[in-house]
Amino acid sequence: MAEKFCVTITHCRTDGDKATVGFVVANAALGSEKDTMVFLSTDGVYCAVKGEAEKIDEGAPFAPLKELITKFVNAGGKICVCTPCLKKRGIAESDLIEGAVPAGGAVLVEWLSSGSPCVAY
């Protein structure tokens, strides 16, 4: 996959609707053969914390958040989680779901600087 795409998500507990739609769009990008990264920051980091996504289900026509995230990871999507945002909340790397990795601004900036578009939720 030559072309990249990025979705940044800054909500989970604060706005499950935005977290859900963010992952829907990430799945659309991945399913359209874009090399896709979801960058989670601020409250959005909770999307990648074990047990948290299970709490969010916006109802039809949206799939539960956990299902959206699992599909994204299984299809080869990357999830990067803002390290200082994790530390601020007392979340350890071992609290993250499989497929999510701690990352910082350099990773995000490098990804976008290579020409990747980005949409934010």
Next chain:
Amino acid sequence: MPETYPDHWSFDDEFDSGEESCGRVIINLHSYVKELAPGTRLLLISRDPAAPAEFPAWCRMTRNALLDAAHPYYLIELKPELKENLHG
């Protein structure tokens, strides 16, 4: 909406995404077609009202060929550029 696809369409496989929309149908379709060989002709059925805009966009991005469309039916040939050239 027509009750069935046009008579002259021929295809090897079909995928019915029902009324699902947006990323949900795209990721499901992507997961389904990645197991299929280039050149496979796929009948896609989608009752999503956005389908007439969504599937042409998806086909352009993924280099699948949208051969014909009669919403809710879409006839797609997968990756025609990657088909084996049997005549050398």
